[in-house]
Amino acid sequence: MGTEVENRADVLIVGAGVIGASAAFALAKAGHDVLVVDRNSGIGDGSTGSSAGIIRVHASDAQSSALAADALAVWNNWRGFLGADSTEEVARFVRCGSLILDAGTGFVDRAAAAMRAAEVSYEEWSLDEMSGHFPYFDFHRFGPPRPVDDDEFWSEPTELLPGALYTAQSGYVGDPTLAAVNLMHAAQREGARLRRSTPVVRIDLEGARVVGATLADGSRLRAEAVLVAAGPHTDSLVSAIGGTSDFRVRTRRIREELVHVPAPAGLDLALQGVHLVDGDLNINFRPELGNAFLGGSNGDLVEEQTVIEDPDEFDPLVTADVWERTTLRLARRIPALGIPRARTGVVGLYDAAEDWLPIYDRTCFDGLFVAMATSGTQFKTAPIVGELLRHVVETELDGRDHTAEPFLAPTSGRSYSTAQFSRLRDPRKGQLRG
Structure with a gap:
C-alpha cells in the first residue's frame, strides 16, 4: 500500500497513456514531484495502443495545425527530445x-x-x-x-x-505504445514515479478542493493537484464527484x-x-x-x-x-x-x-484537471501537449486563469490560447475529424 511519503506527490496523474506520460515528463522536468498510476499492467495499454499513430499537420483551424507542426518537430528529433541514450529502443517516425x-x-x-x-x-x-x-x-x-x-x-x-x-x-509512428513507454521512461529519469495495475476508484475532495484519490485496495494517495488522463475512464471518474457539471462540451x-x-x-x-x-x-x-x-x-x-x-x-x-x-x-x-x-x-x-477537439482544462474543483477527448486525433500532438498541460496546471495552482495567459510552445516559441481546449467552449465551433 506504500508509505506516507510514497503515497504523496505534488501532482498525481491518473493514466499512463501517451498524454499522461507526456504530462508527467513535462511536469517532472519542471521540478514537480509526480506520481503516475494506471489501472493497466503496461504503459500505453489503453487507447494509446489502439491508435493509428498518424502524425499529420492538416486541421480545420489554424491553431490545431500549428500545434501539430510544432509537435512534428519533436517527432523528427524523438531520441533527442527524450534524452534517451543509444541503447534505448525508441519509437520511429516514418x-x-x-x-x-x-x-x-x-x-x-x-x-x-x-x-x-x-x-x-x-x-x-x-x-x-x-x-x-x-x-x-x-x-x-x-x-x-x-x-x-x-x-x-x-x-x-x-x-x-x-x-x-x-x-x-506528414507520416506515422508504427508503434504508439512504444512512444508512450519512451515518454514515461523519460519522466522517470526526471524523478517521476509510476505504479501499474493500480486502479483509481474515486477522486477525493475536501470541500471544493481536490486532495488526492482512493485506490481499489482502499489506500489513499494525496496530492496538491490531480490530472485525470485516463482515456475512456476519465469521464466516469470525474463526473462521479460532479466534476463535469459545468462542462459545455460533452x-x-x-x-x-x-x-x-x-x-x-x-x-x-x-x-x-x-x-x-x-x-x-x-x-x-x-x-x-x-x-x-x-x-x-x-x-x-x-x-x-x-x-x-x-x-x-x-x-x-x-x-x-x-x-x-x-x-x-x-x-x-x-x-x-x-x-x-x-x-x-x-x-x-x-x-x-462532440466537436473532436480535446479538453485540457481545470474543473469546477480547485486542483482537479482533465486531459480528455484526445482519442483518434491527438496522438500527433502528445509531445507538445505535455508542456501545454504543465502550463495549465502551474497557472491554475498559482491562482491565475490559464485561458487568459498564452502557452508558448518550447519548440518554436509560438503562442497558443488554451481557451480552444476549455471545457466551457462552444462545441459548435470544433473541427472535423480528418
Missing part, C-alpha cells in the same frame, strides 16, 4: 506524406486556409499530379459516402475528383476499429505509400509495416458509430461487418486490392468530444 482528397465537402478549403494561417507548408495537387504520384488509386468520385449494402455504392462512377492537398512532412466513448489489409502484389508501400484522407469514401488509411494498409472510418458520416456506456464492458475483438465495409471502401479506391480471408486489425475504445 514520413510518407498525407493526401487529402477534395471530396467537395469544404474540408479541403478549411484545411488549406488553416495551414496558410499557421504558416504550415502544403501543396495543391491536380488530378494529373495525384494520378502521376499514386497510379494505384482510382480517383473517380464515389461519394457521397453510402453504406456498402446500398446499390448506389456499387454504381459505376462518372466523375473524377478535382484534386487534393498534399503535405509531404464526450462519448466510441468503439473504433482499424483494419489491416495487405497491399496488392507489386505495390511497395515503403516507396509508394501515403496517408490517405478520403472524405469521398469516408476512410482514412496509412501504410503499415509489413507492406500493408492500416486504417478505418473518418467518422460517423455513414454508419452510426457504436457508443459504449461502460468502458469495462468493451469487447476488443474485430467484428466482421465493420471489417468488411471498411475494406470494401478501400477496395473501391484501390481496384487491385485483394480482400484477404483473415480479418485482422486493431480495436480500441476512443474518448472523443
